[in-house]
Structures are given as structure tokens and as C-alpha cells.
Amino acid sequence: MTTDAQSAVVTDGFHLVIEALKLNGIDTIFGLPGIPITDFARKAQAEGLRVISFRHEQNAGNAAAIAGYLTQKPGICLTVSAPGFLNGLTALTNATTNCFPMILISGSSEREIVDLQQGDYEEMDQLAIAKPLCKAAFRVLHAEDIGVGIARAIRAAVSGRPGGVYLDLPAKLFAQTMDAEAGKRSLIRVVDPAPKQIPGSEAVKRAVDLLKGAKKPLIVLGKGAAYAQADADIRSFIEKTGIPYLPMSMAKGLLPDTHEQCVSAARSFVLPEADVVMLVGARLNWLLSHGKGKTWGGRTHKDWGGQKFIQIDISPQEADSNVRIDAPLVGDVGSCVSALLAAISTSAGSTWAKPPTEWLAAIAERKNKNVAKMAETLAKNPMPMNFHSALNVVRDIVKANPEAILVNEGANALDFTRSIVDMYRPRKRLDVGTWGIMGIGMGFSVAAAVVSGQPVIAIEGDSAFGFSGMEVETICRYNLPVCVVVFNNNGVYGGTDVNPAGGTDVAPTVFVKGARYDKLMEAFGGVGVHATTPVELRNAMEQALRSRKPTLVNAVIDETAGTESGRITSLNPQSVKKK
Numbered sequence: 380m381t382t383d384a385q386s387a388v389v390t391d392g393f394h395l396v397i398e399a400l401k402l403n404g405i406d407t408i409f410g411l412p413g414i415p416i417t418d419f420a421r422k423a424q425a426e427g428l429r430v431i432s433f434r435h436e437q438n439a440g441n442a443a444a445i446a447g448y449l450t451q452k453p454g455i456c457l458t459v460s461a462p463g464f465l466n467g468l469t470a471l472t473n474a475t476t477n478c479f480p481m482i483l484i485s486g487s488s489e490r491e492i493v494d495l496q497q498g499d500y501e502e503m504d505q506l507a508i509a510k511p512l513c514k515a516a517f518r519v520l521h522a523e524d525i526g527v528g529i530a531r532a533i534r535a536a537v538s539g540r541p542g543g544v545y546l547d548l549p550a551k552l553f554a555q556t557m558d559a560e561a562g563k564r565s566l567i568r569v570v571d572p573a574p575k576q577i578p579g580s581e582a583v584k585r586a587v588d589l590l591k592g593a594k595k596p597l598i599v600l601g602k603g604a605a606y607a608q609a610d611a612d613i614r615s616f617i618e619k620t621g622i623p624y625l626p627m628s629m630a631k632g633l634l635p636d637t638h639e640q641c642v643s644a645a646r647s648f649v650l651p652e653a654d655v656v657m658l659v660g661a662r663l664n665w666l667l668s669h670g671k672g673k674t675w676g677g678r679t680h681k682d683w684g685g686q687k688f689i690q691i692d693i694s695p696q697e698a699d700s701n702v703r704i705d706a707p708l709v710g711d712v713g714s715c716v717s718a719l720l721a722a723i724s725t726s727a728g729s730t731w732a733k734p735p736t737e738w739l740a741a742i743a744e745r746k747n748k749n750v751a752k753m754a755e756t757l758a759k760n761p762m763p764m765n766f767h768s769a770l771n772v773v774r775d776i777v778k779a780n781p782e783a784i785l786v787n788e789g790a791n792a793l794d795f796t797r798s799i800v801d802m803y804r805p806r807k808r809l810d811v812g813t814w815g816i817m818g819i820g821m822g823f824s825v826a827a828a829v830v831s832g833q834p835v836i837a838i839e840g841d842s843a844f845g846f847s848g849m850e851v852e853t854i855c856r857y858n859l860p861v862c863v864v865v866f867n868n869n870g871v872y873g874g875t876d877v878n879p880a881g882g883t884d885v886a887p888t889v890f891v892k893g894a895r896y897d898k899l900m901e902a903f904g905g906v907g908v909h910a911t912t913p914v915e916l917r918n919a920m921e922q923a924l925r926s927r928k929p930t931l932v933n934a935v936i937d938e939t940a941g942t943e944s945g946r947i948t949s950l951n952p953q954s955v956k957k958k
């Protein structure tokens with residue numbers, strides 16, 4: 380609050396934005412200062428907001444997005460105009476794709492000059508560019524509209540299917556003044572920003588009837604289920620019905636992966652075999668082979684396997700997006716699952732029939748076989764380390780530290796970690812999500828540590844780490860309990876490609892051999908460890924978790940150990956082999 384020449388108490392755009400955010404329970408901003416938002420970042424910190432400053436806006440944006448996922452409050456990312464905005468936009472779009480609530484607030488240049496294209500500093504029509512790439516986009520031109528602008532952004536981000544929102548704040552807005560009392564009255568505290576959406580009783584009955592008739596039922600839990608924070612009811616529904624469940628990547632740990640009804644280890648058996656599949660906050664997108672094809676028992680890749688689907692989703696448009704949904708259940712996961720719980724207790728009392736024993740026995744047999752096979756592979760101790768022997772260590776460490784958050788990206792480093800490392804608690808696994816995007820690693824790690832206060836373990840492919848690696852400085856600056864493990868196999872997928880033309884340049888997938896990523900962390904005062912054996916890796920990770928010091932372990936992995944494109948080789952067009 381300031382006082383003008385006439386001593387009338389006035390406020391300005393800076394303070395109104397800060398007050399509007401605080402009024403709505405926002406306590407942290409992730410961003411990167413510069414023109415025209417440097418002073419805004421300073422004032423926000425002065426007024427009690429936590430401002431976490433990054434080295435690149437994309438990482439700040441990824442941090443905001445995952446903070447939104449973890450807290451159900453929109454994560455805020457603050458950037459400068461044009462290039463900073465564009466850097467943040469990738470994260471905003473990724474947040475929207477993944478249904479994470481986030482608001483990208485970017486300063487922008489003078490509207491009059493931008494609209495006449497007169498060549499302003501960092502001139503860009505940011506609102507128009509953001510619009511098709513996020514859930515909603517707004518611009519505030521007048522200080523008295525700041526309250527409405529922030530309120531609309533918050534509601535848009537968290538209500539219904541969560542997503543990314545762009546808020547354009549022109550430089551001039553920040554310095555605009557208005558009467559302080561009127562300014563205060565113009566702010567809005569959003570009431571019930573993500574209202575419950577209760578499913579219709581007929582839809583609940585349809586779903587329960589389908590489940591009741593199933594011989595081989597299966598539940599698929601997605602990250603929408605994890606986001607919903609309805610953990611106890613979800614667990615109760617699964618245990619009461621006795622239906623086997625398959626967690627999607629970020630739903631791992633919603634119930635412990637070691638739960639006897641978890642069928643991750645028999646995925647390729649249960650998908651084609653199941654007769655009724657209930658999707659809970661999971662989309663039938665590419666990660667589930669679109670609900671058809673050979674994965675689901677279809678004869679061709681477009682053929683549908685004959686399953687009946689129940690789908691719980693907050694978005695009514697999600698049903699029938701890939702195959703017919705026989706029982707859509709539209710509502711928030713919490714309300715839907717509690718309605719289902721009520722329905723199964725009234726319709727069947729405590730005698731809800733568990734799935735047929737043949738189905739459960741067939742799954743158990745397959746699961747046990749695969750678990751034994753994996754145990755054998757994990758017990759090997761090759762030199763140099765491979766993904767399995769290194770991940771055997773990570774698996775133990777996560778088991779001993781179930782409160783730690785695991786961030787994971789890469790190709791092979793992602794696929795192997797997902798299948799080898801069990802998770803024990805909800806929302807502890809954060810990864811590349813719907814797009815399979817690279818570059819989320821350090822942004823997610825910073826935000827996870829900041830919003831949870833828990834230790835973070837980031838398992839990174841060396842290629843994936845490169846996208847956000849400079850943020851190790853951010854990790855050190857804020858002294859965050861993050862242990863980064865870089866699985867270093869000298870390149871993208873591996874380090875063995877050679878230049879087919881025989882020139883001096885290395886192949887496009889190959890990096891500097893024997894690189895020491897650990898030195899990067901040391902450069903900023905953190906702990907760097909070079910680990911070539913599982914014992915060294917274990918010691919380093921244990922020490923990092925004990926000390927809570929920023930740590931980077933350069934874990935040397937056999938450069939021949941990776942496979943091209945990890946598990947999604949089929950998506951990589953191959954040229955026809957010459958005879």
C-alpha cells in the first residue's frame with residue numbers, strides 16, 4: 380500500500396495480484412524473474428509468498444504443474460514475456476495434457492504496440508498463442524479486474540478436468556494504481572473451486588450390474604484416481620470387491636504395489652483376458668493401446684477385444700473416445716467411488732461375491748512366474764552395472780523410505796524403473812506422464828521437495844537429465860533433499876552407435892563417453908558421487924537420504940544395456956532394410 384500526493388491510500392497492480400493469490404491460499408510461486416516481472420517477484424517474496432526461482436522457465440513450469448498435481452491447488456509459474464512465456468508454454472501444455480492444475484502468469488509487452496506490430500521489446504501476442512494450447516486463457520488490463528482474473532484462472536485450472544491456464548499480465552498493469560479500499564473489495568476468494576460432481580444413480584447401478592456379472596473383472600487405476608485423493612475409499616472398494624487392479628504408472632502406490640490384488644506383474648495376461656474392465660481416472664489412450672488391438676486380445680491392431688468397459692471420469696467427453704464405454708460414470712473419483720461403495724453394500728450386503736477363483740488363480744500363477752523371473756534377473760551382478768542391478772538397489776531404497784517421492788524419466792531408465800521399483804504410498808511416483816515427455820526431471824524434483832518437505836529420488840536417464848540438468852544449482856540454492864541418480868550409459872538409448880558416414884562427428888545418439896555428471900552437483904556445493912557398482916550406488920543413496928543433502932550419483936551403466944526407444948520401439952519408424 381502506498382500513499383499518493385493527496386494522502387489517499389492507494390494500492391497497485393503488484394499488490395493486488397499478490398493479495399489475490401494469497402487470498403486463495405496460494406503460498407508458492409515457481410518462476411524466473413526478468414522484465415517485466417522482476418519487481419513482482421521481489422514484492423511477492425517481501426509479502427510472504429515463497430518464490431522459487433529457476434534457471435529456465437520450462438523447469439519452473441513443470442514444477443508448478445506437479446505442485447498442482449500434488450496439492451490440488453493450481454501451481455503458479457511466473458515468466459517474462461515472449462521467449463520466457465514460450466519456454467513456460469511447453470510445461471503449461473503438458474500440464475493440460477496430463478490434467479494437472481497450473482496457472483502460467485506471464486508479463487507481456489504493451490498491448491497498443493503489440494497489436495499494431497510496431498516492434499516492442501519482446502513483442503508477442505501471447506494470449507492468442509496460449510489459447511489453443513491450454514484449458515483457458517485470460518488477460519487483465521485494469522487493476523480493478525485483477526481479482527476477477529485470478530478467480531477465473533483458479534476456477535478454470537482446478538474445476539472439472541484440471542488443466543493449465545494462461546494469465547496474461549501486461550507490464551503496465553503492475554504499476555496501475557487504484558483506491559486501496561476499492562482494490563481490496565475487488566478481490567475474490569473463490570468458494571468451492573473444484574465442486575464435487577456426483578454421478579447419477581442410474582449410472583452407478585449400470586456400473587455395479589456390469590461388475591456383478593463379470594467373470595474376469597479388472598480395475599485400472601490412473602493418475603486421475605491418484606490426483607483425487609480418495610485413497611481410503613479406493614482401497615476399500617478394491618478390497619471389498621476383491622477385484623484385481625492394475626495401476627498406471629503414476630497410480631503406482633495408490634495401494635502398495637505389493638498388495639496381493641495388484642496385477643502389474645501380469646499386465647500382458649490380464650488385459651486380453653478380462654471381460655469387464657473398470658477404468659478409474661485413466662484414459663484409453665496410447666498408454667493402454669487405445670483399448671484395442673493385440674494387447675486387449677483383438678485379432679488386428681484396430682480390432683476390439685470384446686471387453687465391456689466401465690469408465691469413471693470427471694470429463695463426460697472421455698467416454699467412447701477409443702472404444703465403446705458400456706457404463707460411463709461421470710463425476711469426480713471420490714464421489715463415484717463412494718457411490719459405488721454404497722451401492723455394493725446395499726445391493727449385496729457384506730456378501731459381495733468375490734471374482735471367480737479360476738480368474739484369481741490364473742492371474743496369481745502368471746504373476747508368481749513373472750515375479751520369480753524378475754527376482755532372478757535382479758540378483759545378477761554384472762560388471763559394468765546394468766539397469767537391473769542398479770534398480771535392484773533403488774528398489775530396496777524406496778522400500779526402506781516409502782515417504783520419499785520418486786521422479787523418473789528417460790527411455791530405458793523410465794521403463795525399467797516403472798516395472799522394477801515398487802511404490803508403497805499414493806502420489807509418490809512422478810514421471811513423464813501422458814506425452815512421455817523428457818525434461819520434467821529437475822522441475823518435478825524441486826517442486827516435490829518444496830511442497831511435500833519429503834526427500835526426493837530422481838532416477839534419470841543421462842539423456843533425459845540433460846533437458847533440466849542446470850537446475851541442480853536450484854536444488855543446491857534451496858538446499859533441497861533431492862538425490863539425483865543419473866543412469867549414465869553414454870547416450871540416448873545407449874552409447875554404442877557409430878557414425879555411418881565414418882566422419883569425425885560421433886553418432887547423433889552418442890554423448891561424451893565417461894562423462895562425470897556428479898561434478899555438476901559438486902560445482903554448486905552439493906554432494907557428487909561416481910558409482911560403478913551396486914554397493915557404491917547403495918551407499919551413496921543411503922547417505923543422501925540420511926543427510927538430506929543435494930546429491931547427484933553418476934551411476935555408470937553398461938552402454939550396451941539399453942534398447943532403442945525403450946519399450947516404445949514400435950512408435951519409431953524404421954526404414955526398410957535393404958537386402
Ligand code: ADP
Nearest residue numbers: 540601602603607627660661662692693711712
Ligand atoms: P493415466 O495416464 O494414469 O492412465 P490419464 O491422465 O490418462 O491417466 O487419465 C486421467 C483421467 O482422470 C482424465 O481423463 C481426467 O479427466 C480424469 N480425472 C482427473 N481428475 C479427476 C477427478 N478428480 N475425478 C475424476 N476423474 C478425474
